[in-house]
Amino acid sequence: MFLRIDKLPVELPMSPEADPVAARNVQELLGGRFGEMSTLMNYTFQSFNFRSREKLRPYYALIANIAAEEGGHIEIVAAAINSLLNGPRTGFEEDASGEGFNAFAGLPGGINPHHFIASGQTSLPVNANGAPWTGDYVFSSGNLILDLLHNFFLENGARTQKIRVYEMTTNPAARAMLGYLFVRGGVHAMAYAKALETLTGVEMSKMLPIPNIPNAKFKEARVFMDQGSHRKLYRFSPEDFSEVASIWNGAVPEAYAEGSQGEFEFIDAPPEGGKLANLAGIASSFTPDYAPEEIFEIANKLYSKAQGK
């Protein structure tokens, strides 16, 4: 089963302007082969399909628990895309085009038109080319070492593409999200490397980072390293998965620590999280409607009734 927390893993800055080209590029990190939908579904299916779960509990717990974190990563990438598609809009916006109904006439080239036609200027489960995410991206072989090796590859492929998207935008909403995910992806790659080391003795963690660019070079990642995020795995369950600590422990290797030494820590709770931005309505997209006063009124009545007023 899954519980849900109504927060983002961390709060994001608002995009200073609508930036639909950056939104399109960031879609790769949501619905692409190496996107967050892929990490989530790979680890989720591997955990569903895990054999000898009780005998191999630490490895099962590691994969299942990281899967849960990936759910929050989908959410934060979607939030960044939504911010990029909307900019600093905060209140219900009247149709800017007036009588002509041509609010979208000035859109730049290089966007994904589905962001404006199929969704109300919000994220979609597609890659940067607009191709839908597919279950073909899921690898769940049932061989534990092969699955862990695949996951190590997947995290590093994801990191490569994230760094490229970072280089394609200077937008602070995109870069803050990327800085956070550089660090968390680094943790996951290290976690799968450590798991493989326990099983094979091969020092996988010495291969990190791939590509060989320190996270500390990115100022948006450094913020989270200063908080020790690169040393922490979080428990995404009120009672389960504490066995992860038997893999995620010990001294942080120097090359990985990048000047922020310490021990790997398994934190007994999810991260504190940050506020979700309020996505305002837009008349020209009919979201939540062209003139939403009536549905606001109905919602308000329901809310008052639920509170016994």
Ligand code: MN
């Ligand atoms: Mn992720």
Ligand code: MN
């Ligand atoms: Mn990951």
